[in-house]
Amino acid sequence: MHKTLQYLGLTTATFCIGISLPAVAATPKPLKTTDSNPTTVVIPQKADEFATWANKCYELKEQEALTACDRAIALNPKNAVSWNNRGVALMDLQRYPEALKSYDKAVQLDPNYALAWDNRGLVQRKLGKYEEALAAHDRAIYLNPKDPITWYNRGVVLSDLENYREALGSYQKAVTIDPNYTLAWNHKGVALTNLARYGEAIDAFNRAIAIDPDDAFAWGNRGVALNKLGRNEEALTSHDQAIAINPHDASSWNNRGIALADLKMYEEAIAFYNRAISIDPNSAVAWNNRGVALQLLAQYEEAFDAYTEAIKIHPNYQIALKNSQDLVNQLELNANASY
Numbered sequence: 001m002h003k004t005l006q007y008l009g010l011t012t013a014t015f016c017i018g019i020s021l022p023a024v025a026a027t028p029k030p031l032k033t034t035d036s037n038p039t040t041v042v043i044p045q046k047a048d049e050f051a052t053w054a055n056k057c058y059e060l061k062e063q064e065a066l067t068a069c070d071r072a073i074a075l076n077p078k079n080a081v082s083w084n085n086r087g088v089a090l091m092d093l094q095r096y097p098e099a100l101k102s103y104d105k106a107v108q109l110d111p112n113y114a115l116a117w118d119n120r121g122l123v124q125r126k127l128g129k130y131e132e133a134l135a136a137h138d139r140a141i142y143l144n145p146k147d148p149i150t151w152y153n154r155g156v157v158l159s160d161l162e163n164y165r166e167a168l169g170s171y172q173k174a175v176t177i178d179p180n181y182t183l184a185w186n187h188k189g190v191a192l193t194n195l196a197r198y199g200e201a202i203d204a205f206n207r208a209i210a211i212d213p214d215d216a217f218a219w220g221n222r223g224v225a226l227n228k229l230g231r232n233e234e235a236l237t238s239h240d241q242a243i244a245i246n247p248h249d250a251s252s253w254n255n256r257g258i259a260l261a262d263l264k265m266y267e268e269a270i271a272f273y274n275r276a277i278s279i280d281p282n283s284a285v286a287w288n289n290r291g292v293a294l295q296l297l298a299q300y301e302e303a304f305d306a307y308t309e310a311i312k313i314h315p316n317y318q319i320a321l322k323n324s325q326d327l328v329n330q331l332e333l334n335a336n337a338s339y
Helices: 044-059 062-075 082-092 096-109 113-126 130-143 150-162 164-177 182-193 199-209 218-226 232-245 250-262 266-279 284-296 299-312 316-337
Strands: 009-011 016-018
Touching: 044 062, 044 082, 062 082, 062 150, 082 096, 082 113, 096 113, 113 130, 113 150, 130 150, 150 182, 150 284, 164 182, 182 199, 199 218, 218 232, 218 250, 232 250, 250 266, 250 284, 266 284, 284 299, 284 316, 299 316
Parallel strands: none
Antiparallel strands: 009 016
C-alpha cells in the first residue's frame, strides 16, 4: 500500500518536498542628507538634526527605528530614503500594509530608487500579491540589473507562483553576479529539485555548502535531493549534518524521518517525526507523516489520530485529508471482508 509522505513546502507528483528557506530582505542603504532625491532641500539649521534622526532610522530596529524615521520625515518629508527605511522598520514589525504605503511614498518621491522598488516587492509578497511583487522586482532590476539580491527576490516570487523554470533563471543570474551567494545557490537547488533535476540540484547544494559548511538548509535540502535519487544512506548523512548544525529546525527531523521511512524503518522514522512535533507542535506535515508510518505498522487508531491532528492544524490539508479517508476506506473493507 502506497501512502503519501510529505517534506515541507514544495510539491511534486508523489511528494511535497519540504525545503524550508528564509526569505531575504534587501538591506536598506545608509542615509545621506542628499541621498536619492536631488530635489530634497534641508533647511541648514535643521540639517544636523535631520542627519542624526535619519541615521538612527537606518541603524536602529523595529519600534525605535520607526520612531527615528518619523522624526526624520517630520524634518524632511521629501527624502525618499527615510520613507524606504521607515518601510523596513514597519516590515520588521510585521505591519505590512503600512510598510507598503511607506515604500509607495519612497518611489513616488524617487521613481528611480531601485532599493525601494525591491523592498516594495518584498512587502507585496508578504501580502500575498505575487504578481504585483514580481512587477516591483522587475522594476528594480530594470533600474539596477547588477544587484544579486533583487534577482534572488524575483526568483522567490516566481517559486511561490510555481514557475520554477523562470525562477531558476533568476537564481542563476544572482549567482552569476555573486558566486558566493549561498542562499541563491540553495534556492537554485530547490528549483532544480522541483523540476526533477536532482543531480543538478545536488550540485547547487554542494556549492552552497562549499561556501558555508554550516548552512543547515543546504545540508537538509541536499538530503531531500539525494533521497529522490534513492541514495538513502547519503541522504541520512546529509540530514544528520543539518540536525547537528541546527537541532531546533523541525523540518530537518521530519525529512530525516522520511529518509528512514523510505528504508522501511518505520519505527525509527516515527521517533524523528515525534522530535519534529516536539519542536513544532503545529507542524501538520510531521503529524501527517507520523500517521503514514503508524498506518504502515498497522497501528490504525494512532494513525487516524495523527491524521486528525494534522487536519485540525490545517483543515484544508489535502494530503492528510486523503490519507485519513483512505485509512477509513481500508478499515471498512477489512471489516466487510471479515464477515
